[in-house]
Amino acid sequence: MLDLILAHKKEELMNYRKREHLGLEKRSFFQALKNPNRITGLIAEVKKASPSKGIIKADFSPETHALQYERGRADCLSVLTDENFFQGRAEYLSSVKRAAGLPVLRKDFIIDHRQVEESDAIGADAILLIGEALDAVLLAELHAHAVESGMDVLVEVHSVQVLEGILKHVTPKLIGVNNRDLRTFQTSIMRVEEFRGLVPEDSLLVSESGIHTPEDIETVRRFGADAVLVGEALMREQDQEQAVRSLFGEHA
Numbered sequence: 001m002l003d004l005i006l007a008h009k010k011e012e013l014m015n016y017r018k019r020e021h022l023g024l025e026k027r028s029f030f031q032a033l034k035n036p037n038r039i040t041g042l043i044a045e046v047k048k049a050s051p052s053k054g055i056i057k058a059d060f061s062p063e064t065h066a067l068q069y070e071r072g073r074a075d076c077l078s079v080l081t082d083e084n085f086f087q088g089r090a091e092y093l094s095s096v097k098r099a100a101g102l103p104v105l106r107k108d109f110i111i112d113h114r115q116v117e118e119s120d121a122i123g124a125d126a127i128l129l130i131g132e133a134l135d136a137v138l139l140a141e142l143h144a145h146a147v148e149s150g151m152d153v154l155v156e157v158h159s160v161q162v163l164e165g166i167l168k169h170v171t172p173k174l175i176g177v178n179n180r181d182l183r184t185f186q187t188s189i190m191r192v193e194e195f196r197g198l199v200p201e202d203s204l205l206v207s208e209s210g211i212h213t214p215e216d217i218e219t220v221r222r223f224g225a226d227a228v229l230v231g232e233a234l235m236r237e238q239d240q241e242q243a244v245r246s247l248f249g250e251h252a
């Protein structure tokens with residue numbers, strides 16, 4: 001699946017059109033996760049659909065979900081902007097950024113410098129770079145470009161080996177361990193521990209995907225995660241504020 005998505009991205013880039021820079025202010029994604037509202041930080045994802053689950057939220061309204069996440073005291077937001085596989089849009093990111101006050105991650109498959117420039121233009125505070133999708137040298141170059149543009153970078157990996165290769169070229173402040181294998185879509189909560197030992201003490205570790213319950217959060221926290229990135233479990237609920245509270249086992 002990942003290869004198909006990447007092939008499609010390359011095609012999309014052939015019709016790339018530069019977007020106007022909206023001039024939206026930058027917010028520190030890293031600082032928000034460094035000082036989270038709860039013991040474990042939360043990146044709450046605005047996600048309509050995915051290739052593995054189909055439509056997750058039929059009555060999708062990005063600004064509303066974002067505001068509800070903020071009221072539920074999420075630390076950061078993630079917005080899917082990939083159109084073809086996730087039914088996202090770049091415009092969703094800009095409108096979420098305007099609607100809520102939290103730092104926003106652009107969740108997409110970034111393989112080219114023009115996409116970094118575009119992320120800055122539409123108001124992203126951070127971008128995702130996927131270790132399994134990029135050569136380590138290119139990843140480090142895109143990382144540097146994003147940082148120069150005032151954005152943070154979440155470097156996502158699925159395997160320790162890929163992370164080792166990346167660390168030879170760049171030291172990311174935010175490392176995401178994806179519990180979902182993007183090639184097979186199998187999800188199982190992984191032991192962040194083995195990754196923890198590899199990275200500098202001041203980098204934050206984010207456990208991503210397949211997190212549904214307070215017990216899951218407790219499990220990944222014990223494994224060494226500083227934060228979680230959650231989409232489906234929150235988007236399936238009627239009200240995203242309540243969904244965040246339930247995810248952390250907080251009852252009204």
Ligand SMILES: O=P(O)(O)OC[C@@H](O)[C@@H](O)c1c[nH]c2ccccc12
Pocket residue numbers: 045047107108109156178208209210211229230231232233
């Ligand atoms: O909906 P979930 O299982 O809570 O997962 C969220 C997030 O981790 C997932 O959307 C994701 C992780 N890495 C990605 C890369 C591209 C697109 C999507 C993703």
